[in-house]
Amino acid sequence: MPYLAKAGELKTKPTQHSVKELRSIGIQPDIIVCRTEKPLSEDMKDKIGLFCNIEGDSVVQNTDADTLYEVPLLLHKEGLDALIIKKLGLNCGDADLTAWIEMVNKEKNLKQEVNIALVGKYVELRDAYKSVAEALGHGGLANDTCVHIKWVHSEEVDENNYKELLNEVDGIIVPGGFGNRGIEGKILSAKYARENNVPYFGICLGMQIAVIEYARNVLNLKDANSTELDENTAHGVIHLMPDQADIDEKGGTMRLGLYPCKLFADTKAIEAYEDELIFERHRHRYEVNNEYREMLVEKGLILSGLSPDERLVEMVELKDHPWFVGCQFHPELKSRPNKPHPLFKQFIKASLANKS
Numbered sequence: 492m493p494y495l496a497k498a499g500e501l502k503t504k505p506t507q508h509s510v511k512e513l514r515s516i517g518i519q520p521d522i523i524v525c526r527t528e529k530p531l532s533e534d535m536k537d538k539i540g541l542f543c544n545i546e547g548d549s550v551v552q553n554t555d556a557d558t559l560y561e562v563p564l565l566l567h568k569e570g571l572d573a574l575i576i577k578k579l580g581l582n583c584g585d586a587d588l589t590a591w592i593e594m595v596n597k598e599k600n601l602k603q604e605v606n607i608a609l610v611g612k613y614v615e616l617r618d619a620y621k622s623v624a625e626a627l628g629h630g631g632l633a634n635d636t637c638v639h640i641k642w643v644h645s646e647e648v649d650e651n652n653y654k655e656l657l658n659e660v661d662g663i664i665v666p667g668g669f670g671n672r673g674i675e676g677k678i679l680s681a682k683y684a685r686e687n688n689v690p691y692f693g694i695c696l697g698m699q700i701a702v703i704e705y706a707r708n709v710l711n712l713k714d715a716n717s718t719e720l721d722e723n724t725a726h727g728v729i730h731l732m733p734d735q736a737d738i739d740e741k742g743g744t745m746r747l748g749l750y751p752c753k754l755f756a757d758t759k760a761i762e763a764y765e766d767e768l769i770f771e772r773h774r775h776r777y778e779v780n781n782e783y784r785e786m787l788v789e790k791g792l793i794l795s796g797l798s799p800d801e802r803l804v805e806m807v808e809l810k811d812h813p814w815f816v817g818c819q820f821h822p823e824l825k826s827r828p829n830k831p832h833p834l835f836k837q838f839i840k841a842s843l844a845n846k847s
Contacts, residue, residue, distance in 0.1 A: 492505075492506060492526065492527040492529075492531070493505060494528055503538055503539050507543060510523065514544070519544065521578050522545070522549045522550075522551060522574055522575070522578065523539060523540075523549065524551045524552075524553050524566075525550065525552050525553060527553065527554055528554070529554075531552040536550040536552075537550075548570075548574075549574060551566065551574065553565070553566060553569075557599060558595065558599065563591065567586060567588060572586060594632065594829050597635070598828070601632070601635055601636055602635050602636075603634070603635055603637070603843060604637045605638055605639065605661045605662065605839060605842050606639045606662075606846075607641065607660060607661065607662045607664060607842060608640075608643050608660040608664070609623065609624070609641070609642055609643065609666065610643045610645050610663060610664070610665050610677055611643075611644075611645055611665070611668060611677075612645045612670075617642065620666055622823040622826075623666045623694070623823045625823070626822070626823035627640065627835060627839070629827065629830075629832065630826075630831050632828060632831060633835075633840075634840050634843060636839055638839060641660055643656055643680070644673070645673030645674070646673040646676060647676065648676030648677075649679070653679040653683055657683045657684075657689070661690070661845050661846040662691070663680055663681075663684045663689055664691075664693075665681065665691075666694045666697055667696045667775075668696045671721075674720055678700055681693065681697075682708060685701075685704065685705070688813050689845060690813055690815070690838060691814070691815045691816070691817075692814075692816055692835075693816070694822065695774070695775055695818075695819060696775075698807060698817030698818055698819055699729045699777060699819075701817045702779055702792070703716055703728060705787065706783065706787065709791070710783075712725075712728070714726060715728045718730045719731070719776070719777050726783070728780050728783045729780060730777060730778070731777055732746060732777065732803075746774070746775055748772060748773065749770050749771070749772055750771065750772075750773050750798070750805075752799075752805040752806065753796065753799050753801070754769060754795060754806070755797075758793060758795035758796075758806075758808060759814060759816050760808065762837070763834050763836070764833050768799075771805075771821070771825070772821050772824045774821060775819060778803055778804065778819065779804035779807075779819075781802075784804065792808075792809065793807065793809065794806070796818070804819065806818045813841055813844065813845060814837065814842075822834045822835065823835070
């Protein structure tokens with residue numbers, strides 16, 4: 492619903508015309524939800540209902556909210572859920588939103604703050620990392636903490652500025668991605684986290700980046716890389732999964748969906764999950780090259796999660812570091828505000844400890 496500030500009024504014509512167009516192709520709405528920054532009067536709801544051929548009480552306002560998670564509460568207050576139940580003829584009990592209300596109230600009154608650097612090459616399009624940003628917020632909720640994200644463009648990170656860019660953050664996260672652009676900036680970010688005991692969370696490519704950095708600077712394999720990024724590297728510590736070698740069609744053929752992962756004792760991974768067998772969602776073609784596993788482990792890299800047949804490395808972490816964890820899967824896809832993912836919860840907890 493457009494609001495004309497100079498006139499001080501909401502305009503209903505765009506809504507009427509939109510519904511008219513829908514009806515012209517045979518779609519008749521039962522309920523109209525009006526997104527608006529100003530409350531709708533009952534007269535305005537009746538007007539929309541009249542010209543859109545529905546009852547006035549089937550016009551629902553969706554007003555601005557302080558937080559995304561408050562929207563369901565506002566729509567409940569407007570009676571949208573009851574209206575849907577009535578329209579569908581369902582037999583439902585009263586809604587119990589107690590836990591959700593408590594969660595929203597908590598989000599509005601967080602007592603602590605933490606600064607997290609999100610290093611990626613799409614940061615100018617922040618919705619590219621929407622699920623990661625939301626999951627960071629969920630981890631903050633679990634720790635009564637407001638998470639402030641410092642968006643760091645990986646292409647702008649280099650040897651001359653990476654320390655300056657990262658020295659004021661409490662934790663560093665490198666999310667998933669594809670392609671060579673901005674890779675060296677991500678590798679420097681992992682290096683900074685490792686050398687300065689800053690909590691690090693690497694997701695998918697972010698885990699692979701951590702392994703590449705470790706191979707270069709701890710194993711002293713200076714040209715270590717992923718064969719995705721450099722086909723001619725002498726040390727492809729990350730390489731194409733054997734199952735993917737003969738695949739030419741790149742559509743939905745990657746390792747995609749839910750897979751099990753076995754965790755090992757005395758690791759940050761099992762401390763977070765409190766379970767030896769977990770299931771997480773994957774989306775990748777490349778993996779840690781098993782030819783380098785023994786070398787990496789001998790130099791202190793912990794393989795904290797493996798596929799049940801121990802063929803694939805699913806999680807890595809570091810000895811003698813407050814919290815440095817990488818995972819080949821995408822935990823952000825399973826995180827919810829009222830059920831934060833354990834890895835995000837522990838990452839924010841470690842970042843808080845680093846802050847103090």
